[in-house]
Amino acid sequence: MLFPSRYSLERWSYTLQRITGVVVTLYFVLHVIETGNFVGGPSVWYVPPYDYARAYYEEIREFLHNPVFDVGLVIIGWMVAFHAVNGLRLTLAHFGITLGRPSRVEPEAPPRSFSPFQRAIFWISIALAVFAVVYSLNALMGVLAA
Amino acid sequence: MSERRLMLLHYVTGIGILITGAVHLWVVFFTVPLDQTIWETTMLFDNHPFAILSVYRNALLASTLWLLLVFTTYHAMNGIRVILMELIPNRSFVSAIKWVLIALGLFLVVYGTRTILIAYNIR
Amino acid sequence: MEGKVVFTVFRHDPSAGERPRFVRYEVPYRSGMTVLDGLLYIKERIDHTLAIRYSCRMGICGSCGMKVNGLPRLACFTQVSELGRSIKVEPLPNHPLVRDLVTDFTAFFSKHRAVKPWLIRKDAEEQENPTRQYLQSDQELERYIQFSYCISCGLCYSACPVVTALPEFPGPQALAWLYRFYADSRDQGGRERLRLVDDATGIWRCHFAGSCSQVCPKGVDPALAIQLLRRAVLRG
Missing domain, CATH: 3.10.20.30 (Beta-grasp domain)
Structure with missing residues (x-):
């Protein structure tokens, strides 16, 4: 059931939307905690010459300077882009927009709910997700520059 | 709240995240501290993405970030609830997990708000 | 061959x-x-x-x-x-x-019955003893005719990933039938019909995986019916 190899694109979008949603949620929780630690509390910033702030900054930057986090961020970039655009597609569909209209059945015609517009947004979400990967690879690792 | 309201909010927050999240990404990727003042007051150095902190002294951007925090928290917690209630269709489990998710959501909003306020108040 | x-x-x-x-x-x-x-x-x-x-x-x-x-x-x-x-x-x-x-189709057919797959008339006497034919135009027919081709074979129900996980979900067939009658100009069920599936295990659990429409042998497109039904429920 997890890998719907014989089913249509919409089924893949359903599975991917769930997986990306869960993973991005995990990232979101960690991101809120990490940025909260990063500012280190108000007192850090009140004492010039801000030695505490500098220490916090260095400490956490060292912790985050790790290929595992970099690879993770690239994957998160892919997932956020996909989930966002595919989620927009699903919202439109759930409100009955961008789907075909019901009609008399044409034999062998693809279902009206798999409209070209819907399919197009799905592929745009994939394309944007790939772009996000390229962008984040470039930003984090300088793969393209090398 | 009725399931209809909960799911309607799911769509609304989703669209909200698209907008506020776009602002957030734009700020992260295309705004770097340019002048000496910001460099000094934030104590964040060079072009590192975390120089972002200085940006959130702007009230408009800070409140956009706060909205993103609230939207994402609701959207994520409701999404997890939906997935869990479909995977484990046990009524007592569903009502138990609801409180766990509400607690986690409150923690995220409170802790995130603290971060945003600190960044906003750094002078 | x-x-x-x-x-x-x-x-x-x-x-x-x-x-x-x-x-x-x-x-x-x-x-x-x-x-x-x-x-x-x-x-x-x-x-x-x-x-x-x-x-x-x-x-x-x-x-x-x-x-x-x-x-x-x-x-x-x-x-x-x-x-x-x-x-x-x-x-x-x-x-x-x-x-x-x-x-065994027992659960499948009981969900089918639960959405009241018949014309509802507000007049109780008319409901039991109809006195006339209810006419409708071609355009009114077009709104639901596709969904009335359903033969209740249960293929969409077995393809649906939500039914697999959540047995209480009505399934594509029942929801498509509900919309088929909701969209029928002769039916007076109206919002009463929508309330049948507007709950935590009802229409909100559809996430448009589209497998129902893919396997339907009669071209009914239950996924389309469910999204249109959800639009009706969302508009309250």
Whole structure:
């Protein structure tokens, strides 16, 4: 059931939307905690010459300077882009927009709910997700520059 | 709240995240501290993405970030609830997990708000 | 295409306490042969104990739904020539197993009944003893005619990933029938109908995976009906 190899694109979008949603949620929780630690509390910033702030900054930057986090961020970039655009597609569909209209059945015609517009947004979400990967690879690792 | 309201909010927050999240990404990727003042007051150095902190002294951007925090928290917690209630269709489990998710959501909003306020108040 | 076709058929009798198993049968190929023809050949010439359910053999009654090569299909509506030499036949998922390829549709039909698949009239007397024909225009017919082609074969129900996880979900068939009557100009159920599925295990659990529309043998497109129904519920 997890890998719907014989089913249509919409089924893949359903599975991917769930997986990306869960993973991005995990990232979101960690991101809120990490940025909260990063500012280190108000007192850090009140004492010039801000030695505490500098220490916090260095400490956490060292912790985050790790290929595992970099690879993770690239994957998160892919997932956020996909989930966002595919989620927009699903919202439109759930409100009955961008789907075909019901009609008399044409034999062998693809279902009206798999409209070209819907399919197009799905592929745009994939394309944007790939772009996000390229962008984040470039930003984090300088793969393209090398 | 009725399931209809909960799911309607799911769509609304989703669209909200698209907008506020776009602002957030734009700020992260295309705004770097340019002048000496910001460099000094934030104590964040060079072009590192975390120089972002200085940006959130702007009230408009800070409140956009706060909205993103609230939207994402609701959207994520409701999404997890939906997935869990479909995977484990046990009524007592569903009502138990609801409180766990509400607690986690409150923690995220409170802790995130603290971060945003600190960044906003750094002078 | 000449020669033999290999059928790998799921065999299991829950009441006998034996383990589920797959049995191979070789069936001579005939031009125009359907999967149901092959299974009937097995039942007549090779193994009489094979249990299958079928009736009309022409895609109208919706009795012979089964999982053929990984997808829910009507056995009588599926040509052997479009599948190749090796065919794997299993019972429909999401329906409880009775024996071999026969599944229990009790839950499926009770969900079907729960959405009140009949015309509702506000006038109680008119409901029981209709006095006239209810006329409608071509445009009014177009709004629901596609969804009324449903033969209740249960293929969409067994393809739906939500039903697999959440057995209380009404399933594509029941929801499509609900919309079919909601959209009918002769029906006066209105918002009362929408309230039937506006709950935590109802319409909100559809996430438009579209598998129902993919497997429907009659082109009903239940996914479209469900999204239109959800639009109606969202507008309250």
